[in-house]
Amino acid sequence: MTEPHPTVTAFQGFNRLARGALAEVALAVRGAQALDRHAAILVFDDRTGAVVDLDLRGDADAVRRRYALAAPEQPDPARGRGRPKLGVIAREVTLLPRHWDWLATQPGGASAALRRLVEQARLSSGASDAERARRDAAYRVMAALAGDLPGFEDASRALFAKDRTRFxxxxxxxxxxLQAHLIALAFGDARPTSPGA
Structure with a gap:
């Protein structure tokens, strides 16, 4: 099962300018900047809340090509370690001696045992990890766009207390x-819990 293509959201001030794939949002940002060179526009990765820097040089076709071809980083097939064709990437892991001793006794060796442990943890904590990731993404966007708005600290406390109604x-x-976007990021949808909330 493949993950959905990541989306980004562009804000011009507090107004949502565009949301969608990187290529279409980059073109929308380029268009807005053509109308106002000094427009304050921020683009956020919807999964992480991180600010995305766009390279808008060239004409619209150049921007479209640049971001339409953007794909997740692939393992380098020239690497000798790991199993690059399977997407396995070799990295350093630091453990205590007793951990290495235990891993050495596991079927398939240390790498196979670590992969099994990671998969078990990923499956058992998937919902809480996703909830935390949504909350962290919402906070990053909120801090970038609304850090000076009244009630920011109270909203932050409500967000981390998982109190949707208070948030x-x-x-x-x-x-x-801004409200709709933060609620969607934090809770996975844009529906308010009560009218006028």
Missing amino acids: EHRLSAWPDD
Whole structure:
């Protein structure tokens, strides 16, 4: 099962300019900057909340090609270690001697045992990991766009307390696009819990 293609969201001030694939958002940002060279536009990765720097040099076709071809980083097939054709990447792991002793006794060796442990942990904590990732992404965007807005600290506390009702209440005086985006990032949807919240 493949993961959905990542999306990004561009904000011009507190107004959502565009949301979608990187190529289409880059073109929207380019268009907005053509109308106003000094437009304050921030683009955020919807999975992480990190700011995405765009290279908008060249004409629209150049920008479209640059980002339409952007793909997740692939392992380097020239690497000698690991199993690059399977996507296995060799990296350093630091463990205590007793951990290495235990791994040495496991079927398939240390690498196979570590892969099994990681998969078990990933499956058992998948929901809480996803919830934490959404919360962290929402906080990054909130800090970048709304750090100076009234109620920011209270909204942050509500977010990390997982109190959706209080979070939405603290955001209720903020611009609509910003509210909707933060709620969608934090809770996986844009539906308010109560009318006017």
